[in-house]
Amino acid sequence: MEAASLRNSVPPGRATTFFGFVWTVVAVAVAVCAAPLAALPGRVPALPAAFWLMAALAVAGDAHPFTPSGQRPSPAVFPSICFSFAILLGWGLGPAVAVQTLAVAVSSWRMRHAVWRAAFNAGQYACALAVAREVARLAVPGGFAAGFTVSWADVLAVAAAGAAWFLVSYGLVTLALRMRFGVRWWSAFRQGFAFEAVSNSSLLLLGPVLMAAARVSAGLIPLIIVPLYAVSRMARLSGEQERQARLDPLTGLANxxxxxxxxxxxxxxxxxxxxxxxxxxxxxxxxxxxxxxxxxxxxxxxxxxxxxxxxxxxxxxxxxxxxxxxxxxxxxxxxxxxxxxxxxxxxxxxxxxxxxxxxxxxxxxxxxxxxxxxxxxxxxxxxxxxxxxxxxxxxxxxxxxxxxxxxxxxxxxxDHNSPERLSLLADLRQVLEAPGSAGAADDVGEITMYYQPQIAIASGDVVGVEALLRWRHPRRGMVDPEELIRVAEQSAVMRLLTRRVVDDVVEQIAKWSAAGIELRAAVNVSVRDLHTGEIADQIADRLARFNVPPSQLQLEITEGALMADPRRVLATISRLDKIGVAIALDDFGTGYSSMQHLRRLPLAEVKVDRSFVLGMAVDADDAAIVRSMIELAGALGLRVVAEGVEDERTWRLLHAAGCDVAQGWFYARPMPAAELATWLSRYRPLQPGPVQPGSGRHRWPTASIRGVRVDQGRADVN
Structure with a gap:
C-alpha cells in the first residue's frame, strides 16, 4: 500500500508535523538500509539471471499498478511487492530495497507524484522490508539460501515476515493519514484494512512461491504473470463490490x-x-x-x-x-x-x-x-x-x-418520541390505568379536572363551564396541558385519556345536579377520538349510567381535526348530534375552510380564539376580526363564545359587538369542582349596561339556583 490518500496540499496547522513525519520515515529507512545498499555493488556480478528477471518484472509491473475503481480514496496495488519480497528471501535486504526503490521511482514518475510522496513510499517499503528480514532471521538464522530444505518452520517464518511487512507498511501510511487529515489513527487503520490485507497478502505469499520457482529454473518466473493477473482481477472485483456497497445504483450518490x-x-x-x-x-x-x-x-x-x-x-x-x-x-x-x-x-x-x-x-x-x-x-x-x-x-x-x-x-x-416524552407517556398510561376515579398513583401523580366558568355577557349569568385537564406529576410538577395532549394524541393512550375525562366530567355533572346546580360542561376532544364512533358510544353509555341529559354535555373540536379526515369526523359528529350532545367549533379563525364548516356541520357554537380576543383592546385589526366573526356566526344562528377575556375593556368591547358568552380570567381562573361550587355561591353578575340596538341576539331562559342564575336552554353552550 502506498500513500494513495495523501495530497500535495497540507493544512498549515499540520504541515510541520506531517512533513516532519514523512522525512523521519525516509531518514530511518536510509539509516537501516545504508549498509546493505553500500555492499550491493560488490554483489552485482554474482546475482543470477533470476534476480534480474524479477527486478525487470517488478519495475514493469509498477509502471501500470492495479487501481480498482470505486474506492474513496482509490488505493493502488503494486506488483513489485511480490518480486521485492522474493528477492528479500533469496538475496537479502540490499537487492530487495534497491529493486523496490527503483519500482517506486518509476510508478511515481508515471503517476506524477510529488517528490516527498515518492520518497515516503520508498522509505515506507524499505522499513517494511527491513522488519520482515529481521523477523525471518529469528526463525531461519542462516537465511533462505539456495539448496536448503523447506520445513514447516520455514513456511511459518515466511508468513510471519509477510505479516510484519504488511503491518509496518500499512501502519506507516495510516499514521501519515492521521497527521495529514487529523483523523483518528484507528479509524484510518480500520477503514481500508480488509482490502489492503487481502490484496497485499496475496502478493506477499506469491513471493516464496516465486523464489521456489527460481531455484528450479528462471524460465518459470514469467509464469507469475498469470497469478498476478488474478490478483489484479481480485482487486478490481473487490473495488467494484465496495462501490456497489457504498453507492446508490440509480443516482450514483453515496448510500x-x-x-x-x-x-x-x-x-x-x-x-x-x-x-x-x-x-x-x-x-x-x-x-x-x-x-x-x-x-x-x-x-x-x-x-x-x-x-x-x-x-x-x-x-x-x-x-x-x-x-x-x-x-x-x-x-x-x-x-x-x-x-x-x-x-x-x-x-x-x-x-x-x-x-x-x-x-x-x-x-x-x-x-x-x-x-x-x-x-x-x-x-x-x-x-x-x-x-x-x-x-x-x-x-x-x-x-x-x-x-x-x-x-x-x-x-x-x-419530538414526540424523545426519551423525555416516552417517559412522560409511560407515566400518563400508568396514572390513567390506576384504580379509582381520581387516577391517583404515588409515583406518577394524579389526573384531575378543573372547570372555568362561561358567562353570558348581556346578563352576567353563568351559562356553563369548560372542563380542563390537569396533571400534577410528583417529579415534573404541573404538566403543561398542551404538552400532555401532544404526547397522548400520538398514541393509543389518547383513547384512555378521553375515556377518563368523559367519565369524570359526566359524573361531576351528575353530582352538581344532585346538589341542585344545573351546569353545562364542555369537553375538548382530539382528532384521534373522532376517527371512530367509539366516543359516541361511550358518551351515550355514560349519560345513561349517570342519568345526565345530553343537553348538559358539549364537545369542542378544532378545525384541524375536521381537516384530518372530514368524512369519518363528520360521521362521528352527526352521531353525537343525534344523541343530543352539542358540538362547538374551537379556535375559530385559526384553521382552514371555516365558511365551509360553518355551513355543513351540525354546530351549535363557535369559540373565537384567544389570540384575537387578547389583542382587541389595543389592536384595531384584532377588534375588527372579532366583530366580523361575531356577525358571521350570528347570521348563521350560532352562539359565539370569546376565550381569553382578561380585562373589563375587552369585556365591554365584546358586549358592544354582540358577543354572547365570555370566558377568561376576568371572571375566574380554572378551578377544581369543589372550589367552583364555592365560587358559584359567592358570584354576583357584573352589569354591563343596556345592550346596543341590533347587538342582542339569542336569549335563553334562566333559573336562579342558590342565588346564581344558570342557563336552562339548549345544549349549545361551551
Missing part, C-alpha cells in the same frame, strides 16, 4: 452505508478537534421531496427515476466541496456537512438546497415541481451518534412538512 461510516468518522474527528479547542459543528440535513408519489402514480416509475437523478445532480451542485450527498432511498436524501461555524451556516446550506429545487425539472417537455422539506440536526447539540442525529433530523423534517415550511431545525418540543 446509507456510506453515510453511516462517514458520520462515525466525522464525529470522531470533531470530538478530537473539540478536545483541542477547535470550534466547528457537524450538520446532518434530511430532505424529503414533496409530491413525488404523484409523479410516480401519474407518469410512471421511469419518469420518477429520471427526476431523482436530476435532483441528485442539483443537490451535488448546490452544496460545498467536501459535503457528502446521500440518497437514502425512495425520495429521501441526506447531506452531511462538516466544519461549520454553527446553525446559521447549516441553514445557509439548507437554503441553497431549497433554492436549487425551486426551478421545475423539465422531463419530456413537462415541467415538474420538485420542492421538498428539509430537517437539520447538529452535532453535538442534537445528538452524538448517527442514529440520534438521523432520528432528530427526521423529526425536524416532518416538523417542517407539518408547518408548511421548507427548513426546520430539530427542537425537542417537536
Amino acid at each position: 446509507r452505508k456510506a453515510l453511516v461510516d462517514e458520520v462515525a468518522e466525522q464525529i470522531s474527528l470533531h470530538a478530537e478537534r473539540a478536545a483541542k479547542g477547535e470550534p466547528g459543528r457537524l450538520a446532518l440535513l434530511l430532505l424529503d421531496l414533496d409530491r413525488f408519489k404523484h409523479v410516480n402514480d401519474a407518469l410512471g416509475h421511469a419518469v420518477g427515476d429520471r427526476l431523482l437523478v436530476e435532483v441528485g445532480r442539483r443537490l451535488t451542485a448546490s452544496v460545498r466541496p467536501g459535503d457528502l450527498v446521500v440518497r437514502l432511498g425512495g425520495d429521501e436524501f441526506a447531506i452531511l456537512s462538516g466544519r461549520l461555524a454553527g446553525l446559521d451556516a447549516a441553514r445557509e446550506i439548507a437554503d441553497g438546497v431549497a433554492a436549487a429545487l425551486t426551478e421545475p425539472v423539465a422531463l419530456d417537455g413537462l415541467p415538474l415541481d420538485v420542492g421538498g422539506s428539509i430537517g437539520i440536526a447538529l452535532y453535538p447539540e442534537h445528538g452524538r451518534d448517527f442514529e440520534t442525529l438521523m432520528r432528530h433530523a427526521d423529526v425536524a423534517m416532518y416538523d417542517a412538512k407539518h408547518r408548511g415550511d421548507t427548513v426546520a431545525v430539530y427542537a425537542a418540543e417537536s
Whole structure:
C-alpha cells in the first residue's frame, strides 16, 4: 500500500508535523538500509539471471499498478511487492530495497507524484522490508539460501515476515493519514484494512512461491504473470463490490452505508478537534421531496427515476466541496456537512438546497415541481451518534412538512418520541390505568379536572363551564396541558385519556345536579377520538349510567381535526348530534375552510380564539376580526363564545359587538369542582349596561339556583 490518500496540499496547522513525519520515515529507512545498499555493488556480478528477471518484472509491473475503481480514496496495488519480497528471501535486504526503490521511482514518475510522496513510499517499503528480514532471521538464522530444505518452520517464518511487512507498511501510511487529515489513527487503520490485507497478502505469499520457482529454473518466473493477473482481477472485483456497497445504483450518490461510516468518522474527528479547542459543528440535513408519489402514480416509475437523478445532480451542485450527498432511498436524501461555524451556516446550506429545487425539472417537455422539506440536526447539540442525529433530523423534517415550511431545525418540543416524552407517556398510561376515579398513583401523580366558568355577557349569568385537564406529576410538577395532549394524541393512550375525562366530567355533572346546580360542561376532544364512533358510544353509555341529559354535555373540536379526515369526523359528529350532545367549533379563525364548516356541520357554537380576543383592546385589526366573526356566526344562528377575556375593556368591547358568552380570567381562573361550587355561591353578575340596538341576539331562559342564575336552554353552550 502506498500513500494513495495523501495530497500535495497540507493544512498549515499540520504541515510541520506531517512533513516532519514523512522525512523521519525516509531518514530511518536510509539509516537501516545504508549498509546493505553500500555492499550491493560488490554483489552485482554474482546475482543470477533470476534476480534480474524479477527486478525487470517488478519495475514493469509498477509502471501500470492495479487501481480498482470505486474506492474513496482509490488505493493502488503494486506488483513489485511480490518480486521485492522474493528477492528479500533469496538475496537479502540490499537487492530487495534497491529493486523496490527503483519500482517506486518509476510508478511515481508515471503517476506524477510529488517528490516527498515518492520518497515516503520508498522509505515506507524499505522499513517494511527491513522488519520482515529481521523477523525471518529469528526463525531461519542462516537465511533462505539456495539448496536448503523447506520445513514447516520455514513456511511459518515466511508468513510471519509477510505479516510484519504488511503491518509496518500499512501502519506507516495510516499514521501519515492521521497527521495529514487529523483523523483518528484507528479509524484510518480500520477503514481500508480488509482490502489492503487481502490484496497485499496475496502478493506477499506469491513471493516464496516465486523464489521456489527460481531455484528450479528462471524460465518459470514469467509464469507469475498469470497469478498476478488474478490478483489484479481480485482487486478490481473487490473495488467494484465496495462501490456497489457504498453507492446508490440509480443516482450514483453515496448510500446509507456510506453515510453511516462517514458520520462515525466525522464525529470522531470533531470530538478530537473539540478536545483541542477547535470550534466547528457537524450538520446532518434530511430532505424529503414533496409530491413525488404523484409523479410516480401519474407518469410512471421511469419518469420518477429520471427526476431523482436530476435532483441528485442539483443537490451535488448546490452544496460545498467536501459535503457528502446521500440518497437514502425512495425520495429521501441526506447531506452531511462538516466544519461549520454553527446553525446559521447549516441553514445557509439548507437554503441553497431549497433554492436549487425551486426551478421545475423539465422531463419530456413537462415541467415538474420538485420542492421538498428539509430537517437539520447538529452535532453535538442534537445528538452524538448517527442514529440520534438521523432520528432528530427526521423529526425536524416532518416538523417542517407539518408547518408548511421548507427548513426546520430539530427542537425537542417537536419530538414526540424523545426519551423525555416516552417517559412522560409511560407515566400518563400508568396514572390513567390506576384504580379509582381520581387516577391517583404515588409515583406518577394524579389526573384531575378543573372547570372555568362561561358567562353570558348581556346578563352576567353563568351559562356553563369548560372542563380542563390537569396533571400534577410528583417529579415534573404541573404538566403543561398542551404538552400532555401532544404526547397522548400520538398514541393509543389518547383513547384512555378521553375515556377518563368523559367519565369524570359526566359524573361531576351528575353530582352538581344532585346538589341542585344545573351546569353545562364542555369537553375538548382530539382528532384521534373522532376517527371512530367509539366516543359516541361511550358518551351515550355514560349519560345513561349517570342519568345526565345530553343537553348538559358539549364537545369542542378544532378545525384541524375536521381537516384530518372530514368524512369519518363528520360521521362521528352527526352521531353525537343525534344523541343530543352539542358540538362547538374551537379556535375559530385559526384553521382552514371555516365558511365551509360553518355551513355543513351540525354546530351549535363557535369559540373565537384567544389570540384575537387578547389583542382587541389595543389592536384595531384584532377588534375588527372579532366583530366580523361575531356577525358571521350570528347570521348563521350560532352562539359565539370569546376565550381569553382578561380585562373589563375587552369585556365591554365584546358586549358592544354582540358577543354572547365570555370566558377568561376576568371572571375566574380554572378551578377544581369543589372550589367552583364555592365560587358559584359567592358570584354576583357584573352589569354591563343596556345592550346596543341590533347587538342582542339569542336569549335563553334562566333559573336562579342558590342565588346564581344558570342557563336552562339548549345544549349549545361551551
